[in-house]
Amino acid sequence: MSKITNVSIDSIGSSMKKIGLKQEVSSIMILLVMFTITAILQDNFFEPNSVVRNINAFAPLILLAMGQAVVIISGGLDLSAGAALSLLTCVLTYVMKQDDPITGVYAIVIAFAVAVLIGVINGIGIGYLRIPPVILTFATSYIWLGAALFIRPTPGGETVKWFKVFYDTKSAEGVPAFVKAIGSVFQPALVLVLVGCLIWYVISKTKIGRYIYAVGSSNDSAYATGINTAKVQMMACIINSVFIFLAALFFVGQNQSGDARMGDPMTLKAIAAVVVGGIALTGGRGSVYLAIVGALILSFVNKIIFFADIPNAYQTLVSGLIIIVAIAGSVAYSYINKKAVGKESK
Template sequence: MIRTHGLENIRQSGLLPICAIFIVVVAVNAWLQPGFFSFDVFQSNLASFTPLVLASMAQAVVVLAGGIDMSIGMSITLGTVVMAATMGDSPGSIALGIALSIAAIVAVGALNGWTVGYLRLPAIISTFAVSAICYGASLLIMPQPGGYVPSVFYETYQSTILYVLPVSLVVIAAALLVWGYVQKRKIYRYIYAVGGDESAAYANGISTRKVKLAAFLIACVLIALTSLVVISQTSTGDANIGRSYTLNTIAAVVIGGISLQGGKGSVFGAVLGAFIIGFISNIIFFANLSSFYQDLIKGLIIILALTLSLLPALRKKAFA
């Protein structure tokens, strides 16, 4: 009875098709990747997927509010470049680098929220313009890949807590706790209300401008975490390092069952979508396929996910 009730909750949330796809890609990975269920492989996969998971959560928050953030990739880049350009080995320089990185990312989020929420510019255009600004700023700070990243970043990220808990898992848990905190606040309901029907939300006294700004600022917390993880992985600053994240986060959001029109879906779905994309990359690698197939397979998965998510609505229309 409990199992049936749990399955019904998953079905009603729209996550059932995504869960099915997730199980399939995990099964294929287990077949192709040697030692898939070993702790070392688990830790390695988790460490590789974590940046996309965090960035996809950030994109999900904005999309749920009825927007889209085309600047996520370059915002991550700007955060990493600022850290690589300012950090040294001393605790003070590390703290300063992180603080300046967070400030830069928040400034980008505030600019996005202002242009989309207050100036009412189309999100896809204004955030794309902000992305170009971030890229230019990153090139200005670091024209060539380089900078300095203390070894403590890489060593900490690749380590475990008490030999059993990967740090990457702790980072994802921290991000989910941030979203869990948001879920207990009014802004959570407002995000869904504005994303679902902005006019109705405004008619009910909700400040749609403030909600959109808040969505971008909440996303900044997750983007800042992403930047810390990315620089821990790469140990360098590079103005092109975040290019792939923007489209991959949108793909993860779509695969995760979140409506691009806003107001429908869950951040957890975006997390599953990010893991699915990560496992697809693994499948391509271990199957010795060309990397050119990755976008093709990703596109087919997105179409499949969209089709499965639309089936309930199509059935209702058929029997109406």
């Protein structure tokens, strides 16, 4: 008897250690810390209204970070994500006419096609033409920006009335009752994030999902094994575009207008979220879901700054410091862990 219990305790111990070892844990721990601090600082943190507000504030960054994560895991980097987001909002509002509900459907179809096209162009450049991703997407970001400015030189435009469904179902007009019912339970922003997760969940179970990791980890070995690496890189770019498309739906629902420059600051934020979440910039390592964790950490940092009564002038500075401290903590954590494991194996 005692033998059996010993064994089971040992196995529990080792599995605990395995959990502790995982990269995920350190970033999730940071998230919990940030979450707690925010909850303490913000008095009405758990009230429905502020929960809804927080979800709306966090969702776009989460979506962009997930898309960016797919590209980074495949060994690339997308500097054009923000510009692509702007372009999609401009396309959506360009096609829609306020009085004609059906134009909303056209807009969604056309914008989706544009999103796929953006992914294909980036993918051809990175995968088939072998242009370094940083350079290529830096260049294409200007193309997307130029196209957005062409169709919408100044912020504005109009949307169909039901388009608010992507932001706030209650105030949307002309939508079926059951959609409203769902919307009153789940925030649209939350639904968009869940759709994103579902998309990635399905893809991660397919060949492409595994090949994205293979190509990001070692392009040459993957090629030698007979994987079409260029195609895999293009698929990663297209998946990223789909996530950008989801974010664009949210923004247009929220603002009821398009803006050729609204996405610019989002690009680097999304990349930062991926890194903070613990996904290696070198590719091949980390889970896409970690991007959600990273995006939440960044968002909570913003909240903390806001509620901690830090003077305006220092807010940006402090947010940078908090991120550095958090990452340093997680690096130290994994270092200690590795040492412990090393000793054990000796």
